[in-house]
Amino acid sequence: MHKIAVVGTGYVGLVGGAGLADFGNRVVCVDRIEEKIEQLRRGEIPFYEPGLSDVVKRNVREGRLSFTTDLGKAVAENDVVFCAVGTPEGEGGQVDLSQVDVVAREIGTHMTGYRVIVQKSTVPVGTARRLRRIIEETRGEAAEFDVVSNPEFLREGSAVEDFMRPDRVVVGADSERAMEIMRGIYAPLYINRTPIVETTPESAELIKYASNAFLATKISFINEVANICENVGADVQVVSYAMGLDKRIGPKFLHAGAGYGGSCFPKDTKALVHIARDAGAEARIVDAAVAVNREQKERMVAKVVSACGGDVSGRTVGLLGLAFKPNTDDMRYAASIVLAEGLRKLGATIRAFDPVAVDNARELMPFIDYVEDAYEVAEDADALVIVTEWNEFRQLDLDRLKKTMRSPVVIDCRNVYDPEDFESHGFSYTGVGRGKR
Ligand code: NAD
Numbered sequence: 081m082h083k084i085a086v087v088g089t090g091y092v093g094l095v096g097g098a099g100l101a102d103f104g105n106r107v108v109c110v111d112r113i114e115e116k117i118e119q120l121r122r123g124e125i126p127f128y129e130p131g132l133s134d135v136v137k138r139n140v141r142e143g144r145l146s147f148t149t150d151l152g153k154a155v156a157e158n159d160v161v162f163c164a165v166g167t168p169e170g171e172g173g174q175v176d177l178s179q180v181d182v183v184a185r186e187i188g189t190h191m192t193g194y195r196v197i198v199q200k201s202t203v204p205v206g207t208a209r210r211l212r213r214i215i216e217e218t219r220g221e222a223a224e225f226d227v228v229s230n231p232e233f234l235r236e237g238s239a240v241e242d243f244m245r246p247d248r249v250v251v252g253a254d255s256e257r258a259m260e261i262m263r264g265i266y267a268p269l270y271i272n273r274t275p276i277v278e279t280t281p282e283s284a285e286l287i288k289y290a291s292n293a294f295l296a297t298k299i300s301f302i303n304e305v306a307n308i309c310e311n312v313g314a315d316v317q318v319v320s321y322a323m324g325l326d327k328r329i330g331p332k333f334l335h336a337g338a339g340y341g342g343s344c345f346p347k348d349t350k351a352l353v354h355i356a357r358d359a360g361a362e363a364r365i366v367d368a369a370v371a372v373n374r375e376q377k378e379r380m381v382a383k384v385v386s387a388c389g390g391d392v393s394g395r396t397v398g399l400l401g402l403a404f405k406p407n408t409d410d411m412r413y414a415a416s417i418v419l420a421e422g423l424r425k426l427g428a429t430i431r432a433f434d435p436v437a438v439d440n441a442r443e444l445m446p447f448i449d450y451v452e453d454a455y456e457v458a459e460d461a462d463a464l465v466i467v468t469e470w471n472e473f474r475q476l477d478l479d480r481l482k483k484t485m486r487s488p489v490v491i492d493c494r495n496v497y498d499p500e501d502f503e504s505h506g507f508s509y510t511g512v513g514r515g516k517r
Contacts, residue, residue, distance in 0.1 A: 081105055082265050085154035086162040087183050089116055089147070091239060091343070091410070092200060092232045093164030094125070095132060099243040101139035103268045108146050110154045120147040128409035128436045131240040151183070155190040160261060164200040164232070173350035175204050184211045188218025195225040196258045200232050202288050202348055204355050208252070208281035226258035229281040231288035236342070237407030248275040252284025289352040293366045296345040298333040300369035303376045306336035306513025316513030317495055336513045338415035338467065338493040339376035341404035346373070346413040377415050380493050381422035387491050387510045388463050393427030396486070398457035401468025403437035411440040415493065416467045420445055433457045435470055458484045469494040478505040
């Protein structure tokens with residue numbers, strides 16, 4: 081059993097903290113936002129993540145998990161400090177490390193004996209060394225500690241399962257003492273034979289960016305193929321299905337759509353381009369994936385305009401789904417933002433529904449008229465756009481939709497439907513990369 085402080089109770093910190101407690105460790109989760117900590121103490125989860133509430137409640141009940149805003153005390157009382165604060169995109173696409181730096185200075189001020197500092201946030205190569213320097217400078221005297229890089233690979237929407245049963249765990253450490261402590265913390269995963277990659281901090285840091293950039297590139301690749309399909313009269317659904325059957329390619333992340341969003345891919349791809357440049361190398365493929373993704377989101381606006389006969393001014397466009405993907409309320413870099421803002425600029429009125437992301441969306445896009453379900457979105461609408469592929473949008477009652485819409489126009493940005501489904505009900509259907517069949 082290790083005594084662990086996890087700093088930052090976002091998607092990564094809270095899932096990780098609860099997961100580490102479930103592994104048998106004693107964990108205190110720290111956040112600077114008092115309201116979040118109050119909510120957690122009341123047993124409420126501050127964001128939507130399936131299955132998380134049960135794990136949190138179970139570990140609180142069994143005395144292994146608690147919450148605080150007092151970072152100094154958490155550092156003083158625990159042997160291992162996980163840092164899971166935000167590392168958002170800074171100016172020009174570089175990573176903004178200000179939250180990480182604050183935590184490093186607090187650690188330097190409050191640590192009382194040997195500490196393992198575990199960097200879980202996604203941070204540029206060299207950050208482990210940077211943390212060491214900040215902690216030493218703040219301390220002003222010799223202190224015993226190790227900095228470990230332990231990037232997180234969980235996906236929002238299945239974060240608990242991903243943390244508990246990961247494909248691999250990556251631990252980058254320069255000291256055997258710290259590595260041995262990390263082995264102890266992840267002991268249940270060793271028993272499950274989860275591959276644990278033990279490496280240097282630099283390699284661990286790069287593994288995270290390289291993995292995300294690869295997945296993002298795969299998405300941009302198939303989106304580019306989709307655009308080619310539209311011009312040559314091919315169907316990207318068939319093309320990607322057949323490609324994915326090749327085991328060297330695989331079917332995952334090979335689904336054409338509105339472009340990737342979320343808290344990771346957009347910022348991590350741009351960050352890798354910077355990391356490469358700063359190191360005198362290049363990341364041309366990733367750079368292209370970023371550009372293709374930006375254009376793909378803008379293409380969705382053009383698709384809606386074209387489906388509406390070239391003009392959306394004065395029209396009502398309904399959006400089904402707002403979150404960057406299903407099963408999350410995360411709106412960071414969601415395709416819906418580019419779409420809604422683009423259509424609004426062209427004079428459209430936007431109405432929308434999302435099963436869980438409306439509160440977050442409202443803060444970003446107060447101009448949208450938010451309603452309670454898909455059929456209300458469709459009422460008197462001139463076009464309906466499937467933006468996020470929530471399960472509940474997969475089996476819509478098309479007759480009911482048609483009756484309520486002003487014109488039966490559907491733009492399916494996620495290729496959820498077979499065009500035939502809508503066309504046989506008298507709709508005009510536009511998907512992504514679906515040329516003539
Ligand atoms: P988040 O923004 O949801 O949460 C960060 C939390 O840290 C916030 O609650 C914030 O209040 C808190 N915080 C910031 N500074 C603090 C301080 N000084 N003291 C205490 N708390 C502080 O972020 P997230 O989505 O959980 O991501 C965290 C990191 O993990 C990022 O680097 C991200 O790139 C990486 N990551 C995220 C995901 C994901 O799916 N969200 C997956 C893998 C890796």
